[in-house]
Amino acid sequence: MSEVKPKLHxxxxxxxxxxxxxxxxxxxxxxIIFWSGFNTVMEATNQESFCISCHEMKNNVYEEYKETxxxxxxxxxxxxxxxxxVPKDFVHKMIRxxxxxxxxxxxxxxxxxxxxxxxxxxxxxxxxxxxxMKASDSRECRNCHNxxxxxxxxxxxxxxxxxxxAQAAGQTCIDCHKGIAHRMPPVxxxxxxxxxxxxxxxxxxxx
Amino acid sequence: MNKLSRxxxxxxxxxxxxxxxxxxxxxxxxxxxxxxxELGNSKADMYKPIKDTKRIVRxxxxxxxxxxxxxxxxxxxxNFNKCMDCHSSSRYVEMNTTRVPVTHFKSRSGQELSNLxxxxxxxxxxxxxxxxxxxxxxxxxxx
Numbered sequence: 264m265s266e267v268k269p270k271l272h273x274x275x276x277x278x279x280x281x282x283x284x285x286x287x288x289x290x291x292x293x294x295i296i297f298w299s300g301f302n303t304v305m306e307a308t309n310q311e312s313f314c315i316s317c318h319e320m321k322n323n324v325y326e327e328y329k330e331t332x333x334x335x336x337x338x339x340x341x342x343x344x345x346x347x348x349v350p351k352d353f354v355h356k357m358i359r360x361x362x363x364x365x366x367x368x369x370x371x372x373x374x375x376x377x378x379x380x381x382x383x384x385x386x387x388x389x390x391x392x393x394x395x396m397k398a399s400d401s402r403e404c405r406n407c408h409n410x411x412x413x414x415x416x417x418x419x420x421x422x423x424x425x426x427x428x429a430q431a432a433g434q435t436c437i438d439c440h441k442g443i444a445h446r447m448p449p450v451x452x453x454x455x456x457x458x459x460x461x462x463x464x465x466x467x468x469x470x
Numbered sequence: 471m472n473k474l475s476r477x478x479x480x481x482x483x484x485x486x487x488x489x490x491x492x493x494x495x496x497x498x499x500x501x502x503x504x505x506x507x508e509l510g511n512s513k514a515d516m517y518k519p520i521k522d523t524k525r526i527v528r529x530x531x532x533x534x535x536x537x538x539x540x541x542x543x544x545x546x547x548x549n550f551n552k553c554m555d556c557h558s559s560s561r562y563v564e565m566n567t568t569r570v571p572v573t574h575f576k577s578r579s580g581q582e583l584s585n586l587x588x589x590x591x592x593x594x595x596x597x598x599x600x601x602x603x604x605x606x607x608x609x610x611x612x613x
Contacts, residue, residue, distance in 0.1 A: 332543060419522040419540070446550070447545060449549045450549060452551060
């Protein structure tokens with residue numbers, strides 16, 4: 264008859280005895296320290312001061328953002344860079360952080376290190392972010408702005424009408440609210456030569 | 471010291487040293503007060519923009535129609551004209567707004583243009599939004 268395989272808790276106990284309690288305790292503490300360290304770094308890279316420590320961010324998008332309502336308003340509540348650009352929950356946050364490694368590569372190779380290069384890429388960069396917001400149903404907007412708790416009766420006439428229409432049509436924030444915190448890329452608005460061949464935005468959808 | 475405990479120790483060391491380099495970034499961003507001083511340097515900023523209203527009737531024949539809603543922080547730049555998002559000829563029906571008239575597609579000498587005249591592009595040069603301010607002095611103007 265073949266030998267019966269020990270159960271999981273028995274094997275764990277055997278491992279514990281073999282390794283010794285001090286090493287196990289050491290491993291546990293190391294785990295805590297490692298995790299705290301990891302989290303500290305993650306939080307450090309999630310601060311506005313970190314974002315604008317590179318001039319590409321500071322001189323372009325941050326300067327534009329300083330003129331908008333999410334930076335400066337009557338009540339002083341702010342949405343900083345990561346509030347909109349980094350998801351809050353762990354899994355999506357890690358995925359976004361991993362994707363951001365390409366942005367580090369962009370920084371190293373200087374892909375947008377002058378105003379001219381930045382402007383040349385503005386449409387592509389904006390479209391990336393629009394697509395990300397669209398795919399997540401504007402998750403980061405909704406951390407603060409939730410349709411469920413939005414009382415359209417106390418909104419302006421225009422906003423109330425459009426929000427009700429959008430809600431009925433199942434639209435998401437970014438469908439209409441583009442360029443709210445940064446300048447817009449060239450948009451073809453059907454007014455002749457101006458920005459012909461630029462982005463086409465119709466009924467809230469970028470084409 | 472066996473292999474595992476050495477591993478645990480080195481992991482602990484790594485975890486301790488890793489965040490040190492990032493501590494320098496912990497300082498808060500620029501004080502928002504500075505920005506407010508930059509933004510609020512016009513006396514117009516002392517007043518509140520009016521809420522959305524119905525169309526405001528012209529006071530005289532050639533008056534550029536007044537803007538009956540808040541347009542603060544609207545972008546009118548080379549890339550994008552926020553007004554044209556609702557008032558362009560391709561959008562005014564669905565948005566139920568006043569359309570930018572064909573007179574704005576003419577040059578100064580009256581020549582037809584295929585595009586919105588650059589002289590007319592900056593809407594708020596003529597079409598001004600309203601604030602809750604009372605007139606500074608009385609006048610006897612009649613419609």
